[in-house]
Amino acid sequence: MTSFSASPHPLMGRRALLKAIIAGAGIAAVPGLAACGSDSGGTATDTVSFGNNLSDQVPKDAITAVINAFQSESGLKVAINTKQHEQYQEQINNYLQGKPDDVLAWFAGYRMRFFAEKGLTGDLSEVWSKVSGGYEPALKEASTASDGKQYLIPFTQYPWGVFYRKSVWQQRGYAVPKTLDELVGLSTKMQADGLVPIAFAQKQGWPGMGTFDQLNFRINGYQFHVDLMAGKEDWQSPKVKEVFDTWKRLLPFHQENALGREWQEAAQSLQQGKAGMFLLGSFVAQQFKADEREDLDFFPYPEINPEHGQDTVEAPIDGYMMSKKPANAAGAAKLLEYLSTPAAQATYLKSDPTAVATSNKADTSGYNSLQKKAAQVIKEAAHITQFLDRDTDPRFASDAATNGLNAFIQNPDDIDSILKGMADQAKTIFTE
Amino acid sequence: MTALQSPPEPAGTTEPSSSSRRTKRRATALAPRDKLILGLMLGIPALVHIALVWVPAFGSVVLSFSSWDGIGGFEDIEWVGFQNYVDIFTRYPRFWPAFQHNLIWLLFLLVIPTVAGLLLAVLLDRQLRFGRLYQSALYLPMVLSLALVGFIWQLIYQPEQGLLNNVLGTASTDPVNWLGDPDINLYAVLVAAGWRHTGYIMLLYLAGLKSVDPALKEAAALDGANAWQTFFRVTFPVLKPVNVVVLVVTVIEGLRAFDIVYVINKGRNGLELLSVLVTDNIIGESSRIGWGSALAVILLLIALGVIIPRLFQVFREEGRS
Numbered sequence: 001m002t003s004f005s006a007s008p009h010p011l012m013g014r015r016a017l018l019k020a021i022i023a024g025a026g027i028a029a030v031p032g033l034a035a036c037g038s039d040s041g042g043t044a045t046d047t048v049s050f051g052n053n054l055s056d057q058v059p060k061d062a063i064t065a066v067i068n069a070f071q072s073e074s075g076l077k078v079a080i081n082t083k084q085h086e087q088y089q090e091q092i093n094n095y096l097q098g099k100p101d102d103v104l105a106w107f108a109g110y111r112m113r114f115f116a117e118k119g120l121t122g123d124l125s126e127v128w129s130k131v132s133g134g135y136e137p138a139l140k141e142a143s144t145a146s147d148g149k150q151y152l153i154p155f156t157q158y159p160w161g162v163f164y165r166k167s168v169w170q171q172r173g174y175a176v177p178k179t180l181d182e183l184v185g186l187s188t189k190m191q192a193d194g195l196v197p198i199a200f201a202q203k204q205g206w207p208g209m210g211t212f213d214q215l216n217f218r219i220n221g222y223q224f225h226v227d228l229m230a231g232k233e234d235w236q237s238p239k240v241k242e243v244f245d246t247w248k249r250l251l252p253f254h255q256e257n258a259l260g261r262e263w264q265e266a267a268q269s270l271q272q273g274k275a276g277m278f279l280l281g282s283f284v285a286q287q288f289k290a291d292e293r294e295d296l297d298f299f300p301y302p303e304i305n306p307e308h309g310q311d312t313v314e315a316p317i318d319g320y321m322m323s324k325k326p327a328n329a330a331g332a333a334k335l336l337e338y339l340s341t342p343a344a345q346a347t348y349l350k351s352d353p354t355a356v357a358t359s360n361k362a363d364t365s366g367y368n369s370l371q372k373k374a375a376q377v378i379k380e381a382a383h384i385t386q387f388l389d390r391d392t393d394p395r396f397a398s399d400a401a402t403n404g405l406n407a408f409i410q411n412p413d414d415i416d417s418i419l420k421g422m423a424d425q426a427k428t429i430f431t432e
Numbered sequence: 433m434t435a436l437q438s439p440p441e442p443a444g445t446t447e448p449s450s451s452s453r454r455t456k457r458r459a460t461a462l463a464p465r466d467k468l469i470l471g472l473m474l475g476i477p478a479l480v481h482i483a484l485v486w487v488p489a490f491g492s493v494v495l496s497f498s499s500w501d502g503i504g505g506f507e508d509i510e511w512v513g514f515q516n517y518v519d520i521f522t523r524y525p526r527f528w529p530a531f532q533h534n535l536i537w538l539l540f541l542l543v544i545p546t547v548a549g550l551l552l553a554v555l556l557d558r559q560l561r562f563g564r565l566y567q568s569a570l571y572l573p574m575v576l577s578l579a580l581v582g583f584i585w586q587l588i589y590q591p592e593q594g595l596l597n598n599v600l601g602t603a604s605t606d607p608v609n610w611l612g613d614p615d616i617n618l619y620a621v622l623v624a625a626g627w628r629h630t631g632y633i634m635l636l637y638l639a640g641l642k643s644v645d646p647a648l649k650e651a652a653a654l655d656g657a658n659a660w661q662t663f664f665r666v667t668f669p670v671l672k673p674v675n676v677v678v679l680v681v682t683v684i685e686g687l688r689a690f691d692i693v694y695v696i697n698k699g700r701n702g703l704e705l706l707s708v709l710v711t712d713n714i715i716g717e718s719s720r721i722g723w724g725s726a727l728a729v730i731l732l733l734i735a736l737g738v739i740i741p742r743l744f745q746v747f748r749e750e751g752r753s
Contacts, residue, residue, distance in 0.1 A: 090716045093502055118503045259701050260612035394718035403526055406701055410614060421525035428519050
């Protein structure tokens with residue numbers, strides 16, 4: 001009997017040990033995996049390693065085409081190291097501290113500056129001095145960290161807007177709403193027609209941030225968005241409360257059970273004509289077949305506060321950074337320079353026509369109607385924002401913001417306590 | 433363990449002499465070579481255990497007093513004292529729900545699967561026909577990882593196509609969103625976790641029952657005890673060591689629960705658990721190592737708070753008997 005009572009100890013020990021080994025291996029594997037990519041060509045100076053986060057088949061093929069074009073043009077070899085899109089973001093911290101690839105995918109905004117200021121990515125001022133003629137000043141600003149140096153080469157960009165099917169709207173005689181009241185009127189009409197007015201999905205935790213952003217800068221303006229994201233404004237202020245109150249007013253027009261739905265499913269309800277509108281980035285077109293994309297159109301979010309009109313557009317920039325100590329610095333610079341060219345961006349956009357080029361020299365004649373509109377909307381905007389989770393501290397975005405928005409969607413009547421929770425967390429995170 | 437509880441040496445023999453006497457006695461029993469081998473066999477695992485379990489655990493405790501984003505070396509760590517704990521208790525909206533869910537989880541596992549597992553074990557111990565088959569079938573879920581269990585039950589709980597709503601006949605009219613409704617999804621997940629855990633408990637009790645001396649039961653029967661009395665007065669008390677194992681296993685299982693909720697919805701929206709909060713804060717783009725470590729320490733303290741008093745009690749009783 002005593003032998004039985006003694007048995008849990010070695011058992012527990014072994015299990016705990018195994019767990020520790022597995023955990024250790026898991027942590028070690030992160031930089032280890034990254035090292036595989038860069039080590040394979042580390043010795044040869046004609047190879048550049050390339051960290052790719054475009055893991056879905058279509059964009060992956062598109063970026064591979066770009067890399068192939070670079071290889072034949074420059075004579076350099078590129079070792080592509082692809083990681084699943086969400087995983088890439090989750091592991092970025094360990095990845096950058098391990099042995100990152102020479103050139104690696106990332107996003108503009110606070111998210112870029114955070115790592116640049118930690119000294120985890122390489123200074124690209126030299127490359128920028130060669131390529132700055134190809135970018136508008138706003139893009140240069142979006143690539144610059146607080147030390148005045150550039151750390152990102154912008155590649156493509158996509159606007160957020162309210163998407164709809166032209167055929168459905170024509171058939172029912174809907175008109176693009178210019179103000180919040182018109183949006184409410186249109187939604188009411190859609191409901192009467194048996195449509196879900198606004199498709200909505202929040203299972204992934206970020207699409208709802210888009211709605212918050214739009215309402216926030218339409219009501220409070222661009223500068224308030226920037227300050228709020230930087231932790232300089234209070235989440236409990238009446239200005240933020242007004243954003244949520246407005247959202248609450250619109251919530252009955254949103255698709256129900258959003259927390260259990262992924263954006264792809266919401267996009268399909270738009271595609272099938274069950275929903276009238278969907279606020280998302282233009283990548284929503286990926287859920288449409290090529291011949292249906294011409295039927296897809298969008299409008300910038302309606303005006304709410306006349307003081308700000310529709311002056312801001314959310315248009316996140318995807319781009320490339322260089323690692324802190326690239327194995328092949330000259331090759332990495334060449335690849336980054338190539339990625340800034342209109343030719344490279346056009347090659348990519350041919351396979352993934354849901355975004356637009358960031359180069360101002362890009363040839364827009366090959367764009368489809370959606371891309372033309374996207375380029376025009378971005379060009380006309382006075383201010384460009386990235387996105388909530390790209391404009392604020394990732395520690396705030398991934399936990400406090402995501403769960404705060406989820407709690408609001410779940411219980412729209414609890415705005416005050418939810419905002420208190422978000423404000424408290426913002427205070428701890430931004431003073432840390 | 434009994435040695436720990438033994439009364440102090442009689443006065444006159446001082447501590448060093450008592451221990452040297454003991455070594456002397458041992459030395460006669462073990463040759464130097466045996467001592468070396470024994471030392472190595474105990475020493476190496478002990479060192480590995482300390483290096484891989486206690487050093488990281490202690491590291492977590494130390495880091496829980498810091499504010500660190502995981503970037504750079506030790507010189508970048510800022511020490512903040514108990515600030516993380518204060519903030520977690522007062523300002524972190526996800527903490528108390530997660531804490532509560534963990535306790536519900538623990539309580540549920542301690543009651544339902546334990547009772548069900550014991551019942552099944554007693555039934556299977558009666559040499560039923562096809563007993564082995566039942567035994568394997570009931571144990572089978574334990575072989576699956578919790579992540580897989582989560583996946584299987586997602587198919588059952590799906591609102592429109594899922595098995596449960598179709599069996600209940602509510603699929604087409606008013607489907608219950610078993611995993612999406614934050615008021616019920618915790619219990620829905622607990623059923624899945626309990627389904628898996630029951631087989632484990634059953635096996636532990638079955639092993640215990642097999643080792644119960646049949647003579648005891650016979651004696652009880654001769655004394656005129658009925659089946660209930662035999663079980664509760666004779667068999668169950670003999671199973672006490674198994675109960676300790678079950679308790680320890682269940683507490684560990686209850687507190688490390690993670691994969692099943694993470695598979696279902698990343699531990700959000702009603703399925704928050706402390707382990708999820710630890711992961712959310714430590715792994716990912718946004719590392720808050722200090723904050724996450726503080727959460728992990730809280731989890732560790734809960735586990736110790738449940739297990740240690742129970743173990744003390746058991747060993748004290750054993751020492752007495």
